[in-house]
Amino acid sequence: MKILVVGGGGREHALCWKLAQSSRVTKLYCAPGNAGIALTRGEKCGAVECIDITSENLDSLARFVRRERIDLTVIGPEAPLVLGVADRWEAEGWNCFGPSQRCAELEGSKTFTKTLLRKHGIPSAEFQAFTDSDKALKYCQDHGGPLVVKADGLAAGKGVIMAKDGAEAAAAVKQMMVEKAFGEAGAKVIVEETLKGEEASVLCLTDGQTIALLPSAQDHKRIGDGDTGPNTGGMGAYSPAPCVTPEVEDRIVREILVPTLHAMNREERPYKGVLYAGLMLTDAGPKVLEYNCRFGDPECQCILPRLKGDLVDIIEKIQQGKLEENGVEISSDPAVCVVMAAGGYPGAYKKGAAISGLDASGQVGLPDVTVFHAGTAKAAEGRVATAGGRVLGVTATAATLQMAVERAYQGVAKISFDGAQYRKDIAHRALKRQG
Ligand code: AMP
Ligand code: GLY
Numbered sequence: 001m002k003i004l005v006v007g008g009g010g011r012e013h014a015l016c017w018k019l020a021q022s023s024r025v026t027k028l029y030c031a032p033g034n035a036g037i038a039l040t041r042g043e044k045c046g047a048v049e050c051i052d053i054t055s056e057n058l059d060s061l062a063r064f065v066r067r068e069r070i071d072l073t074v075i076g077p078e079a080p081l082v083l084g085v086a087d088r089w090e091a092e093g094w095n096c097f098g099p100s101q102r103c104a105e106l107e108g109s110k111t112f113t114k115t116l117l118r119k120h121g122i123p124s125a126e127f128q129a130f131t132d133s134d135k136a137l138k139y140c141q142d143h144g145g146p147l148v149v150k151a152d153g154l155a156a157g158k159g160v161i162m163a164k165d166g167a168e169a170a171a172a173v174k175q176m177m178v179e180k181a182f183g184e185a186g187a188k189v190i191v192e193e194t195l196k197g198e199e200a201s202v203l204c205l206t207d208g209q210t211i212a213l214l215p216s217a218q219d220h221k222r223i224g225d226g227d228t229g230p231n232t233g234g235m236g237a238y239s240p241a242p243c244v245t246p247e248v249e250d251r252i253v254r255e256i257l258v259p260t261l262h263a264m265n266r267e268e269r270p271y272k273g274v275l276y277a278g279l280m281l282t283d284a285g286p287k288v289l290e291y292n293c294r295f296g297d298p299e300c301q302c303i304l305p306r307l308k309g310d311l312v313d314i315i316e317k318i319q320q321g322k323l324e325e326n327g328v329e330i331s332s333d334p335a336v337c338v339v340m341a342a343g344g345y346p347g348a349y350k351k352g353a354a355i356s357g358l359d360a361s362g363q364v365g366l367p368d369v370t371v372f373h374a375g376t377a378k379a380a381e382g383r384v385a386t387a388g389g390r391v392l393g394v395t396a397t398a399a400t401l402q403m404a405v406e407r408a409y410q411g412v413a414k415i416s417f418d419g420a421q422y423r424k425d426i427a428h429r430a431l432k433r434q435g
Contacts (some may be wrong), residue, residue: 001072002025002026002068002071002072003025003029003072003074004029004070004074005028005029005030005033006030006055006073006075006076007031008030008031008037008055010300010301010372010373011077011296012033013034013040013301013372013373013393014295014300014301014305014395015076015311016033016048017040017372018304018307018311019312020041021311022042022044022045022310022311022312022313023044024044025044027049028040028049029050029064030048030049031051031055031061032051032054033050034050034375034388035385036362037373038050039361055076056083058085061073062089062092065092066092070094071095072096073089074097075294077294078292079154080098081101081108087101095319097318097319098293098294099271099273099275099293102269103272103273106260106264106292107154107291109153110151110153111188114190116264116267117263117288120266122255122263122288123255123288124288125148125192125193127192129152129188129189131187133177140163140173140191141166141170143166143191144166145169145194146162146164147165147166147191147193148160148163148191149161149169149189150191151182151189152187153184153185153186153188154185155182155185157233158182158231159182169191195289197280197281197282198243199218199280200217200241200279201216201217201218201241201277201279202214202217202249202257202277203276203277203295205273205323205327205328206271207272207318207319207322208265208271209261209323210323210325211257212325213328214303214330215303216240216241216249217240217296218239219296219299220235221234221235223235223346225424231346232341232390235390235423236336236337236393236427237298237299237301237302238336238401238404238405238427238430239303239306240334241430242430243430257275257277260275260277260288260291274294276291276293276294276295276296278291278292301372305370305395305397306331306334307330308331333397333399334398334401335396335397336404336426337395337426338394338395338408338411338412338422340390341389341390341422342389342420346389349419352385352387354384355391356416357414360382364394364411364414364415368396368397369396369411371393371411372392372393372394373391374392374393375387375388386417391417394409394411395408396411401430405427405431409424
């Protein structure tokens, strides 16, 4: 089987790493991939071949799939899904792992999602949607705070502003709707109540009828230790998240995931693929903060190492509508991913710094430690250099969370590059909870 993975970050490295373990895969391509992906090998498929096509260039991807007779395309990021890659592949009779464009609206339009959740009584923050900036500004000014202002469309994780009062919320609305800081993504906005609680991500696989729950995870969005400083794409993650107890997990399935899939079916949007629920565990129970139509990054780097079995088999079952409940087996060993980022990130940062400490396979040579590359590129003399904001995700699994944390940081300690920054407290909340 020939597989193409679309994307080039840590999540896609984890996907390639997992797919390369399948005895069914004879050839693995990644578009555009990165230096670490190109160093990933499977016994049967050999080295992953990176091809120079960006993930949003559907025309070039389609030409490649036709020419190479790709059997399955696995989509990492949201943008190609929101652009309709799955629908286009289906029309061609090609296999694509990822939801349709109408389903990807769960991530692509916050107005769509919030309206769906409200209509079907699925717990989420109270909100108002606006297409008129004057009305949005008035609403914020008339309201005390705190409020959360969200751009409707995709804004690379930057379209959410937490405002402490109405004036700050109005400023955010102005930035989005009048100054168009996020372009068309901010033409509509949502203003919602601020929820309090602990955040967790719960992802599931679904064929539209059946849910196979993946292990819970927690992301670290802020750049600094103790959750300080600006938001990032995610500075680390761990799985499982102890705040998602079996009881909480059961509520998430019953009150959120199942009703959402039923709602999507009723709207004639049968969902197939990965559904990612970003949740706030409030005193009143779990509530949806956001949906994503794909694996999270870096949550994926903690979830896939815990997933047992052949990912190709699992994907096939989803596509055939034959997914079984509890149909995936999860290792009981926790996983921890520590992201190493370029100096300056999430603001302006330099690229091209040589990375030392990686061996010829882009790894650190420690047992149960996998370095998932995100922003890396090949440099002279077989070396690897930085090529993005988030550079590496050093991931470890072990019998306990504490040991996985220690092991991940042992991996981090072996790696250096000019300006490298990483959080020292990944999984701190879970460790504190465990005492
Ligand atoms: P989103 O992309 O909608 O998940 O928002 C990004 C982040 O903003 C979330 O991970 C939360 O930390 C925060 N956030 C979003 N909506 C709310 C809300 N209603 N209440 C509190 N925090 C929120
Ligand atoms: N880690 C959050 C996301 O992938 O959206």
